[in-house]
Amino acid sequence: MPLIRKDQTVIVRGLVGFECDRCKKRFGGGDAVEMDEMFYWHHECGYGSAWGDGATVDVTLCQGCAHELFAGLAGGPSTPGEPTLDDAGKDGGHGGN
Numbered sequence: 001m002p003l004i005r006k007d008q009t010v011i012v013r014g015l016v017g018f019e020c021d022r023c024k025k026r027f028g029g030g031d032a033v034e035m036d037e038m039f040y041w042h043h044e045c046g047y048g049s050a051w052g053d054g055a056t057v058d059v060t061l062c063q064g065c066a067h068e069l070f071a072g073l074a075g076g077p078s079t080p081g082e083p084t085l086d087d088a089g090k091d092g093g094h095g096g097n
């Protein structure tokens with residue numbers, strides 16, 4: 001049976017920018033650093049939530065605002081090469097020579 005083909009146009013929707021909910025600045029897709037470092041939190045609340053029963057919460061922050069708000073709460077940035085939980089136990093879990 002011969003193959004039957006048809007040309008189709010496919011629409012791809014991608015993230016090209018955002019507006020920070022705090023400082024209201026807009027960042028575009030040309031700024032790769034801001035796009036990569038944006039903070040986005042989406043939460044669908046359950047019963048008894050402080051946000052409201054069944055509420056949906058979305059927060060979008062630029063990296064500057066996210067850092068100002070959360071730096072004091074974060075456990076500290078990890079750096080490449082820093083030991084991780086995956087590394088624990090490689091030496092038998094005794095952590096020494």
Ligand SMILES: [Zn+2]
Nearest residue numbers: 020023062065
């Ligand atoms: Zn901001």
